[in-house]
Amino acid sequence: MDNGGTAGTSAIEAYGLGKRYRRGWALQDCTFRLPAGRICGLVGPNGSGKTTLMGLVTHLLKPTTGSVRVFGALPGSEEARRRTAFLAQEKPLFRRFTVAETLRLGRELNPRWEQQTAEDIVRAGDIPLGARIGALSGGQRTRVAFALAFGRRPDLLVLDEPMSDLDPLVRHELTSVLMAEAAEHGTTVLMSSHHLTDLENSCDYLLVIASGGVRLAGEVDEILTAHTLLTGARTGRGGPPRLDRHTVVESRVSGRQVTALVRPDGPVAGDWQADSPNLEEVLLAYLRSPGTPPLVSPSAQADPKAAAA
Ligand SMILES: Nc1ncnc2c1ncn2[C@@H]1O[C@H](COP(=O)(O)OP(=O)(O)OP(=O)(O)O)[C@@H](O)[C@H]1O
Numbered sequence: 001m002d003n004g005g006t007a008g009t010s011a012i013e014a015y016g017l018g019k020r021y022r023r024g025w026a027l028q029d030c031t032f033r034l035p036a037g038r039i040c041g042l043v044g045p046n047g048s049g050k051t052t053l054m055g056l057v058t059h060l061l062k063p064t065t066g067s068v069r070v071f072g073a074l075p076g077s078e079e080a081r082r083r084t085a086f087l088a089q090e091k092p093l094f095r096r097f098t099v100a101e102t103l104r105l106g107r108e109l110n111p112r113w114e115q116q117t118a119e120d121i122v123r124a125g126d127i128p129l130g131a132r133i134g135a136l137s138g139g140q141r142t143r144v145a146f147a148l149a150f151g152r153r154p155d156l157l158v159l160d161e162p163m164s165d166l167d168p169l170v171r172h173e174l175t176s177v178l179m180a181e182a183a184e185h186g187t188t189v190l191m192s193s194h195h196l197t198d199l200e201n202s203c204d205y206l207l208v209i210a211s212g213g214v215r216l217a218g219e220v221d222e223i224l225t226a227h228t229l230l231t232g233a234r235t236g237r238g239g240p241p242r243l244d245r246h247t248v249v250e251s252r253v254s255g256r257q258v259t260a261l262v263r264p265d266g267p268v269a270g271d272w273q274a275d276s277p278n279l280e281e282v283l284l285a286y287l288r289s290p291g292t293p294p295l296v297s298p299s300a301q302a303d304p305k306a307a308a309a
Contacts, residue, residue, distance in 0.1 A: 121151075230261075247293060
């Protein structure tokens with residue numbers, strides 16, 4: 001992958017980041033690092049602060065506590081604005097504009113605009129440039145919004161549930177567009193979604209937030225290999241021994257069978273069948289078990305100096 005000379009650098013570095021509204025905290029003590037060039041899924045229950053975090057990264061919101069940097073710059077700075085594109089859930093496009101007029105506006109507003117990239121994305125969806133935005137389907141509108149975002153040639157693309165209103169086929173197709181464009185240009189993507197299978201198919205990095213901050217952060221492969229799915233019998237001779245040594249993320253009993261997702265600390269003894277979990281199993285276990293100690297892999301650990309530089 002071409003990282004555009006950004007390999008090893010941080011796209012986002014957040015330290016103790018928090019946002020409080022009158023009614024209370026929307027995001028608290030959020031500390032993580034997103035290395036440049038990654039496609040990162042942002043996961044959390046409703047109301048856990050995903051949109052708030054994206055607002056802080058894109059300078060739509062100001063933090064109450066802590067700090068955040070985008071490629072080392074303050075989100076409100078000229079550099080961070082130039083390098084960041086944000087696609088909000090509502091995808092604000094002018095319904096009366098044609099697709100061509102929409103792209104022309106993108107060109108006029110953005111010095112780094114790449115007309116060819118934007119047009120290619122639109123054409124690949126067989127959308128006529130003369131069509132009015134208001135006459136497009138939801139999937140076609142999302143494609144035009146993607147074209148606008150990628151046409152800006154951002155180094156960081158922030159997407160708030162970009163596929164939420166699309167059917168599975170269009171979601172699958174636009175996920176491929178997103179991955180191909182990001183890989184070609186070395187774009188870092190931070191994308192919130194509740195579709196865990198979509199994330200499994202597109203993301204190589206993961207950030208899970210829930211009340212109280214970051215629950216999981218790091219490379220998908222690292223996160224998966226840190227966990228084991230154990231299955232054993234609940235009672236009787238040879239039943240599975242206790243798992244005290246290990247971090248038990250979640251343990252469920254179904255009939256006489258026990259299933260446990262654990263972060264093993266050394267070999268697991270006893271009468272367990274051990275399997276590798278998939279990403280959906282890990283994510284669901286963490287979302288259901290907010291008390292589990294967080295797992296932040298070394299590449300996702302923020303440096304307080306870099307986050308506040
Ligand atoms: N402008 C605001 N004023 C007051 N409270 C707000 C505001 N925006 C968000 N909140 C509150 O902050 C919390 C986090 O909201 P946020 O939209 O960031 O969550 P989310 O994870 O994106 O949720 P969802 O998955 O439902 O989109 C919620 O309790 C929400 O009610």
